[in-house]
Amino acid sequence: MKHERATEEIRELAALYALGSLTQHEAHSFEIHMREGCSVCEAEFHKFEHIIAGMGFAVDEAAAPDYVKDLLLARIERENRPAMAAAAPQATIPESKATQTKSDTPPAPPLIFSQPAQKQTSILAWALTALFAIAALFMYFTSKSGQDANNQLLADYSAAKSDLDNLKTLLDVQKTRIGELDQILSITGKPGAKVLRLSGQVPAPAAAGAILWDGVEGKFLAFGVLPPEPEGKVYQLWFLSPTAKIRAGLLKLNLTNRFFVSDLIPRDAANATVAGITLEPDNGSQFPTLPFYAVGRIAD
Numbered sequence: 104m105k106h107e108r109a110t111e112e113i114r115e116l117a118a119l120y121a122l123g124s125l126t127q128h129e130a131h132s133f134e135i136h137m138r139e140g141c142s143v144c145e146a147e148f149h150k151f152e153h154i155i156a157g158m159g160f161a162v163d164e165a166a167a168p169d170y171v172k173d174l175l176l177a178r179i180e181r182e183n184r185p186a187m188a189a190a191a192p193q194a195t196i197p198e199s200k201a202t203q204t205k206s207d208t209p210p211a212p213p214l215i216f217s218q219p220a221q222k223q224t225s226i227l228a229w230a231l232t233a234l235f236a237i238a239a240l241f242m243y244f245t246s247k248s249g250q251d252a253n254n255q256l257l258a259d260y261s262a263a264k265s266d267l268d269n270l271k272t273l274l275d276v277q278k279t280r281i282g283e284l285d286q287i288l289s290i291t292g293k294p295g296a297k298v299l300r301l302s303g304q305v306p307a308p309a310a311a312g313a314i315l316w317d318g319v320e321g322k323f324l325a326f327g328v329l330p331p332e333p334e335g336k337v338y339q340l341w342f343l344s345p346t347a348k349i350r351a352g353l354l355k356l357n358l359t360n361r362f363f364v365s366d367l368i369p370r371d372a373a374n375a376t377v378a379g380i381t382l383e384p385d386n387g388s389q390f391p392t393l394p395f396y397a398v399g400r401i402a403d
């Protein structure tokens with residue numbers, strides 16, 4: 104007879120079989136029953152076999168079957184009740200009688216001495232196996248859930264930390280932008296300040312930017328966006344007059360390929376008419392390496 108679904112009885116049978124705690128006869132019938140193709144019983148058996156095999160090891164998926172403990176306890180109670188009752192009147196067996204059977208069977212505790220030898224061994228072995236299994240299951244699931252809780256805490260902690268790091272980064276970016284905006288406003292508000300637009304040239308048509316030129320204070324501010332610089336190269340700003348090409352510092356791009364530079368106008372660049380950006384080797388150059396990536400007119 105095949106089973107339609109797992110009942111408590113089937114689970115108990117499968118659990119006890121997996122623990123090796125059925126009598127030989129019971130185990131044999133269960134094996135035949137599974138061999139005859141009861142997939143329900145077989146599935147239950149494999150479930151318990153898996154749990155028992157995994158005791159004390161780290162197994163990834165593990166559903167803690169609370170009822171295993173309950174049904175084991177219930178079975179111990181059930182098995183012990185008749186044993187205790189039968190043993191009670193025999194509790195005062197004389198020592199000599201208790202040792203009589205020593206030659207053919209191992210010594211058994213006096214409490215269950217009156218039981219038939221095979222039944223005694225079976226119950227004792229079963230009770231020990233069950234107690235061991237309960238202890239092992241308990242330890243396994245306790246340590247497993249403790250470990251899970253720890254892992255969860257760690258995951259929560261690192262998630263919170265990464266959120267905080269992201270917020271800090273965002274805040275730093277905002278602070279930088281506010282600082283940049285303050286500098287832009289302070290220059291553009293000054294009388295005599297000029298704004299020149301930087302336009303992308305052939306190698307970088309999408310390049311764009313501006314230079315705020317404060318001839319009175321002798322300061323300039325350059326900002327914009329450029330294509331990411333190749334490894335080992337850096338953008339350099341130049342001020343060009345009809346007679347000279349004047350170095351005006353390196354333009355380091357941030358993570359969004361933007362630059363923002365504030366510096367003093369070089370003394371000999373006071374009458375420069377054009378600003379230009381080139382791509383130079385890592386530490387910059389003495390003279391611009393053509394072509395220009397962006398260009399803007401300082402004076403009309």
Ligand SMILES: [Zn+2]
Nearest residue numbers: 105106141144
């Ligand atoms: Zn079955």
